[in-house]
Amino acid sequence: METLLVLIFFMLVIFFGLFYGSRTAMIMTLVSLGVVELFVIAKLIILRGSYIIPGTILGLFFIAYFMMIFTLIRFYQKRDNDQYGLFKEYYGDATKKYEVLEREDRSLREENARLDGELDETISFYENIKNITAMLDFTRKLELMAGFIRSLADFSEGKLILVETRDGAAHPGKVFNISRSEGSQSKVVYETDGAAYTELFHKLLGEFSRGFAALYAELSRKSEYRHLVKGEFGTIGAIPLNAESDLMGIILVFDADRHGFEKIQTLGPLLAMELKKIRLYERVKELSIIDGLTGLYLRRHFLDILGSEVERALRTGIPLSFLIVDIDHFKGFNDGYGHLAGDVLLRDVAAIIRTEARSVDLIGRYGGDEIAVALPRADVAVAAAVAERMRAAVKALAVKLADDEVKVTLSIGVSSFPLHCGTTAELIDRADQALYQAKERGRDRVVVFGG
DSSP states (O other), X not given: OHHHHHHHHHHHHHHHHHHHOOHHXXXXXXXXXXHHHHHHHHHHHHHOOOSHHHHHHHHHHHHHHHHHHHHHHHHHHHHHHHHHHHHHHHHHHHHHHHHHHHHHHHHHHHHHHHHHHHHHHHHHHHHHHHHHXXXXXXXXXXXXXXXXXXXXXXXXEEEEEEEEEETTEEEEEEEEEEOOOGGGTTOEEEOSOSGGGHHHHHHHHHHHXXXXXXXXXXXXXXXXXXXXXXXXXXXXXXXXXXXXTEEEEEEEEESOOHHHHHHHXXXXXXXXXXXXXXXXXXXXXXXXXXXXXXXXXXXXHHHHHHHHHHHHHHHHOOOEEEEEEXXXXXXHHHHHHOHHHHHHHHHHHHHHHHHHSOTTOEEEEEETXXXXXXXXXXXXXXXXXXXXXXXXXXXXXXXXXXXXXXXXXXXEEEEEETTTOSSHHHHHHHHHHHHHHHHHTTSSEEEETTO
């Protein structure tokens, strides 16, 4: 009976352990098998009965025991495989997500680098524009423009052609080189004139008049621009600088790629307005220092530059001479023919003095009918010769006032630094004394101080 009960218990334990399959069931089965094993061993030792049935049970027990161990190993192996499969799946998903995130991160870093570059370029663009718009000195503004253009694109050579309007038509004026070299400090080099670009200039005007906002062309052998360009270049780019309806200039760049050329083109309207602004500023400045009637420097400005010339002469030891020119009997012309006629006479005399003076001489309206001339790098002999040439040219002039032709003469006083004086005031005073002596001696003459 006991053996039957043990057998039944044994079968239930195996069924429970094999088919329930949980970790707890496996452990309970092993424990139960251990208890049955102890019971059978005790039965054999204590009762010393028949060994056949208990031995059979014990054998079955060992078989079941090893089956349970094998089943337990299979269970954990399956669970580990399942977990490894899940881990591998999760790892694969994580790897894919990591790769996606890595690509996105790389893309974001590249985008950030691009945006940083654009931000730096925008800041640089703004700073350059601010510097250009703030500058009122003509030459310095052109230097800043040249540096800005050079920073936008690579090109082998660049030109800025300023436009002059004569007789209602546009003509090339001064031409500036835009250096490509960083070592040039953005310095702009003046050309002598725009004559060498006249044919190209008018060709470009024709293109722009047909509605082209800019011109970019290959300079092949068959190009219509090849014979107009000096030098071996691959491409030419031309941008008109239009401020409202006024053409202020043309930018030329050679061997620039199209992208760089387009960047320069975006700058065109700003440069055009800056050129117009500086031209208006120069005009206002000119009106503030130039006498409207004679076109000569006003007295205040003339005395300023005369003082600078005296300081330079004092520093270098190079002579500087000074003339005071007076129109003889000018008051009589005003009284006899009226002040308008006197203005015409003064204007014509000033024009002759400008013509007879040297290109480096400085001429100003000193007061009333008196004209002052500063002659840098001229000793007293050179100054006297220039003064005599002015006197003779005016004397040969026949001025038509009302229905009369009148003759005009000049009295001129000459002084020289450092021969006659040591300061600006003394230089003027010595020439004034010489002028007084010229009038005392009968007018229509040149008198050197002390002579």
